[in-house]
Amino acid sequence: MNSAYGNPYTVAAAAPNERAAFIRQTYLHLGFAILAFIGVEWFLLNSSIGEKLVGLMLGGKYSWLVVLGLFMGVSILAERLAVSEVSKGVQYAGLGIFIVAEAIVFLPLLYMAAFHSGDPQVILKAGVTTGFVFGGLTFAAFATGKDFSFLRGFLMVGGFIALGIIIVSILFGFNLGTLFAGAMAIFAAVAILYNTSNIIHHYRTDQYVSASLSLFASVALLFWYILRIFMNRD
Numbered sequence: 001m002n003s004a005y006g007n008p009y010t011v012a013a014a015a016p017n018e019r020a021a022f023i024r025q026t027y028l029h030l031g032f033a034i035l036a037f038i039g040v041e042w043f044l045l046n047s048s049i050g051e052k053l054v055g056l057m058l059g060g061k062y063s064w065l066v067v068l069g070l071f072m073g074v075s076i077l078a079e080r081l082a083v084s085e086v087s088k089g090v091q092y093a094g095l096g097i098f099i100v101a102e103a104i105v106f107l108p109l110l111y112m113a114a115f116h117s118g119d120p121q122v123i124l125k126a127g128v129t130t131g132f133v134f135g136g137l138t139f140a141a142f143a144t145g146k147d148f149s150f151l152r153g154f155l156m157v158g159g160f161i162a163l164g165i166i167i168v169s170i171l172f173g174f175n176l177g178t179l180f181a182g183a184m185a186i187f188a189a190v191a192i193l194y195n196t197s198n199i200i201h202h203y204r205t206d207q208y209v210s211a212s213l214s215l216f217a218s219v220a221l222l223f224w225y226i227l228r229i230f231m232n233r234d
Helices: 015-047 049-057 063-082 089-117 123-145 149-172 178-203 209-233
Strands: none
Touching: 015 049, 015 089, 015 209, 049 063, 049 089, 063 089, 063 149, 063 209, 089 123, 089 149, 089 209, 123 149, 123 178, 178 209
16 A cells, blocks of 8 residues: 555645645646646547537437536545555545546536637637636635634525436426526535635645545536536526
8 A cells, every 4th residue: 555645734834835735736736637627628629429419418408417426426526536555556546436427427518618609719618717716716815824713504404405406307397597507506505615714724735636526526517617607697
């Protein structure tokens, strides 16, 4: 077993050079995760495979419900692999699985945005907006140094409520609209603040792979709902 896993110190308690190295590694991995997501998405959007997947995912009334269920299961597996102490290879496998799963779940939304939204720049606009919001929240978390772990309860309850609303909307076929997308964008912003705080206060300095996965998941959620807001404005 890698001796790094014996490190008992959280980032907050680590020496300045170790803390800086962890933060650098975390955000470097986050950047690579985003680039990998973009690469997988570009391939799917420009191939017959992607078109067939969109047809399958949206082909029936309950198809999207099945997709969400599978995504949740894969996400749980990926997160467990990413926090595994077996090896770094297993952690990277978890991160890679999660990136591919996110790309597939995003495919129908990005397909509609790219080819049917009427605004060829809507994805870029949503991406830039997401970047600015993420940057501001990251700065706030690091500048204040505050431990936002108290937000965990809100995120758990809010997550279950949001999931329930989404399931009901699929079952009864109604559009959730811009108001819900705005509320979920706020929820994602809170999740980014919470996860950034956790990275500072509760992760060990060798857990940068799982730290980057948690941030990537929150950024992806924020991007999803900001994109929905932009698309609903058309």
